[in-house]
Amino acid sequence: MVYINAISYHFPEKSITNDELITDFNSNWNREKINISSEELYKQCWVNKRYISSLDETAKDLGNAAANKLFKEWNINRNEIEYLIFVSDALEYKGPTTACIMQYDLDLAQTCAAIDVLHGCTGFIYGLSLAKALIDSEQVKNVLLITADVPTKVIHPKDIDLRAIFSDAAAATLISNKKITKGINAQFNKFTFGTDGSGAKSLFVEHSATKEPADIKWLSQFIDVPTGLEGGRLTMNSSKIFLFALKKVPQLVKDILIKENLTFSDIDYFVLHQANGQMLDFIRKKLNIEEEKFIINIQEIGNTVSASIPIALSQMFKENKLKKGQQILISGFGIGLSWGGTILTI
């Protein structure tokens, strides 16, 4: 069998409230004189607070912090990790693999494998599916899955809608072939996936890598931006993403249920990627799911990309919401466009 045994997460030190965000926006970046209040900002996405990494802090750094917490909080021996999967849209270099550097940072055994998976909002699902395949096929016993992202680094400060939603964070998840004592110990089974590359530009980090790399002319536009947008600039076609989410996610949820021969009433909790609270609530209404069964924890966290699902699961575990025998549907969706999910059995 394969189990999610433990999850820990880490946020950067700095967070910013809606009031603080609007004050900064109005005093420095609101050249088009947009009139927006904290309440309106909240209504658009249900976020009160989001986390922002410091300029020299990367997804790897947040990921390392989450992994060290995992070892400590769950009393896990780092020497037993045989495979490290680092999922992020914010890798350190084009070479070497960020996970290789993390093997050294985290003092993992030199017999440990290390790969990166370049994925965003569906990243946790992808990481889990790979971990399961590795363990099912008896290649390894313990996989450390680190999902981390720093979307705030690729957001222009004038893009208030993006600043309102996105947040930096990391989660570390231990997946093993055996349960651990006092662990989450959630089993999981079949995965459902989907991809639509025609929507690549709907959520896109322009001038971020090999194709159209950032040149001096492009970068010179952003001299006044703290990050300089040196790692690219995130653009989002909100309408396209909204239509995508409202069309694909309900279908995805149904497909996941069909694959496991389950119905809505068999599921105790639905834990979807925390993209945008208002949009999640639309999806919930479309699927006729009760509020109590549908997790929305974005309010004080923001959209943490590939870390959002494990953070939600970890919080649920800490709040004693997870009980033996429960079935929990998880699904990620977003940049790619990409979507996927599975069902956990506690």
Next chain:
Amino acid sequence: MEDIAAFVKKIENEFDELEKGTLTPQTNYREIENWSSMHALIIIALIDSEFDVLLNGDDLKETQTIQDLFNLVQSKTNNG
């Protein structure tokens, strides 16, 4: 801009619960079964992504049928 038939089909396509061929230009879109504010948002998002026209709630209030919506979008794209 495309013709009204294609416009009707696009709206129908976004509302999964609708059977194909149910909508016509004369359909009062608010009378679609289980109409809600979510459907209004879907229509706004569809028109924004397809025609680059961002309607607001007041714009929608002026319209009843899908033909009205089509005319509104057309007038806004022509002016643009």
